[in-house]
Amino acid sequence: xxxxxxxxxxxxxxxxxxxxxxxxxILPSREANGYRDYDxxxxxxxLQIRGLLDAGLPTRIIKQILxxxxxxxxxxxxDATPEMLETLESETERMTRRIQCLTRNRDAIREYxxxxxxxx
Amino acid sequence: xxxxxxxxxxxxxxxxxxxxxxxxxILPSREANGYRDYDxxxxxxxLQIRGLLDAGLPTRIIKQILxxxxxxxxxxxxDATPEMLETLESETERMTRRIQCLTRNRDAIREYxxxxxxxx
DNA sequence: TCTATCGTTGACATCGATGTCAAGGTCCAG
DNA sequence: CTGGACCTTGACATCGATGTCAACGATAGA
Numbered sequence: 001x002x003x004x005x006x007x008x009x010x011x012x013x014x015x016x017x018x019x020x021x022x023x024x025x026i027l028p029s030r031e032a033n034g035y036r037d038y039d040x041x042x043x044x045x046x047l048q049i050r051g052l053l054d055a056g057l058p059t060r061i062i063k064q065i066l067x068x069x070x071x072x073x074x075x076x077x078x079d080a081t082p083e084m085l086e087t088l089e090s091e092t093e094r095m096t097r098r099i100q101c102l103t104r105n106r107d108a109i110r111e112y113x114x115x116x117x118x119x120x
Numbered sequence: 121x122x123x124x125x126x127x128x129x130x131x132x133x134x135x136x137x138x139x140x141x142x143x144x145x146i147l148p149s150r151e152a153n154g155y156r157d158y159d160x161x162x163x164x165x166x167l168q169i170r171g172l173l174d175a176g177l178p179t180r181i182i183k184q185i186l187x188x189x190x191x192x193x194x195x196x197x198x199d200a201t202p203e204m205l206e207t208l209e210s211e212t213e214r215m216t217r218r219i220q221c222l223t224r225n226r227d228a229i230r231e232y233x234x235x236x237x238x239x240x
Numbered sequence: 241t242c243t244a245t246c247g248t249t250g251a252c253a254t255c256g257a258t259g260t261c262a263a264g265g266t267c268c269a270g
Numbered sequence: 271c272t273g274g275a276c277c278t279t280g281a282c283a284t285c286g287a288t289g290t291c292a293a294c295g296a297t298a299g300a
Binding site: 048056098 | 168171172174175176185188189205208209211212215216217218219221222223225226228229230232233236
């Protein structure tokens with residue numbers, strides 16, 4: 001599929017898809033005319049990228065994470081350098097802290113909203 | 121307490137504390153000499169700000185959220201405009217989605233790391 | 241009192257994610 | 271074959287969070 005369709009299906013814009021490619025997050029093939037050609041799996045991948053970006057992870061880290069999520073059953077040992085494993089280790093910790101913080105604050109807001117609603 | 125101490129205790133830097141003030145997130149009083157004077161509660165508040173920022177929320181939203189978390193038992197009806205409630209409503213939804221996305225991906229990475237470790 | 245350390249404001253730089261625009265090529269429907 | 275919709279690359283702008291620096295005042299200890 002072409003960039004326009006992918007953009008529609010992932011609710012982004014072509015600009016961002018080119019940016020993600022530039023950051024090494026996706027690597028589309030090319031049609032004979034030079035147009036980018038994305039396969040079906042890219043839709044999920046882009047959604048995942050969006051989610052991670054929205055969750056506060058930088059593209060630099062996302063780039064390291066994606067291969068792990070791509071094919072959980074076909075692990076590539078080659079790219080699992082010790083440093084990378086450590087990066088992932090510490091990144092999961094950061095994510096856990098983030099999750100806790102988000103949950104705590106969301107619940108607090110929820111509670112606030114509930115109280116306000118009850119008074120209405 | 122002064123800005124340096126607050127920075128140390130929140131593991132930030134004075135620059136950021138001034139920025140948060142400029143964004144209306146904190147409002148220290150001033151000593152006679154013009155130095156900012158923060159009270160004890162500000163420590164937690166800054167930590168909360170850091171957590172929310174790190175979780176991907178912009179200062180604009182954090183500014184709306186903070187009053188709710190400040191005094192969950194002393195709700196200010198005055199500043200609870202319908203638009204603001206709606207903002208908070210939709211923001212909690214965004215946070216929930218973010219939490220789900222983070223959790224999903226963190227677990228996937230965890231699983232990946234566990235498999236890799238098992239093979240070591 | 242000298243000096244180091246800390247504080248003030250204001251300006252400018254940087255960085256990552258994104259918007260926007262220009263100049264041009266491709267494709268298709270009428 | 272033409273006009274509009276889509277694609278290309280590349281450059282530049284913007285926006286929020288943060289770094290850095292300059293010029294200056296306040297504080298406190300030797």
